Amino acid sequence: MRESLQRLIELQKVDAKLIEIEELRGSLPQEVDGLKKDLTDTEETLKESEGKIKDIDKKIREIEGNISQGSVKLEKYKEQLYAVTTNKEYDALTHELETMQGAINESENQILDLMEEKEENEEIASNSKTLLEEIQQDLKSKSKELKKRISETKNVEVDYLKKREKITPDISISLISKYEKIKDAKNGRAVVPVVRGACGGCFHRLPPQLVVEVKKMNKLIHCEACGRVLVSHNEESDN
Numbered sequence: 531m532r533e534s535l536q537r538l539i540e541l542q543k544v545d546a547k548l549i550e551i552e553e554l555r556g557s558l559p560q561e562v563d564g565l566k567k568d569l570t571d572t573e574e575t576l577k578e579s580e581g582k583i584k585d586i587d588k589k590i591r592e593i594e595g596n597i598s599q600g601s602v603k604l605e606k607y608k609e610q611l612y613a614v615t616t617n618k619e620y621d622a623l624t625h626e627l628e629t630m631q632g633a634i635n636e637s638e639n640q641i642l643d644l645m646e647e648k649e650e651n652e653e654i655a656s657n658s659k660t661l662l663e664e665i666q667q668d669l670k671s672k673s674k675e676l677k678k679r680i681s682e683t684k685n686v687e688v689d690y691l692k693k694r695e696k697i698t699p700d701i702s703i704s705l706i707s708k709y710e711k712i713k714d715a716k717n718g719r720a721v722v723p724v725v726r727g728a729c730g731g732c733f734h735r736l737p738p739q740l741v742v743e744v745k746k747m748n749k750l751i752h753c754e755a756c757g758r759v760l761v762s763h764n765e766e767s768d769n
């Protein structure tokens with residue numbers, strides 16, 4: 531057990547360094563990811579509004595075509611009106627004329643509605659374009675900064691990852707999985723030294739008998755308050 535505990539201590543040291551590197555990169559990786567998502571979303575919105583504008587233009591052209599055809603017919607009806615000889619003919623023609631005029635009016639209203647819809651989409655498209663430029667600029671500078679920080683820390687990170695690979699095969703899978711669970715739950719610190727009779731993780735005062743047990747390093751002992759693995763202070767500060 532002593533050996534396992536010593537390896538666990540080594541592993542904790544390596545992980546502490548890896549966490550330090552992670553912290554040096556800060557929130558940049560998440561920020562870059564977030565910006566990339568914003569970029570895709572905004573591009574999608576822009577594409578959608580531009581597609582709608584195209585559809586609206588097509589509809590407007592169709593309706594305008596109908597209106598001009600209708601107007602030609604309307605003029606024809608008006609001319610025919612002079613030539614009618616009976617009331618019946620007159621009534622029928624007036625009816626046709628009114629129906630046609632009604633259809634033209636309705637089409638004109640449709641165009642007004644479509645123009646309004648088009649304006650709304652043009653505004654969305656223009657806002658999206660502005661936003662897109664802002665996001666692209668932000669993304670460019672943050673990606674650059676992240677790349678710089680990664681390259682600065684990459685070699686050190688690789689070294690520690692290699693050390694980690696060397697240590698882990700010598701620790702039992704069940705111990706590693708316990709370690710990982712505590713590490714995830716406790717901000718990256720799963721193995722802590724006993725400091726002046728207290729847990730070095732949560733500072734909970736430990737019973738003296740437990741401190742003696744920890745010093746022996748012959749079994750896995752958890753802090754009763756936070757659950758971290760306790761090791762002797764000397765062991766932890768070696769190397």
Ligand SMILES: [Zn+2]
Pocket residue numbers: 729730731732733734753754755756757758
């Ligand atoms: Zn504790």
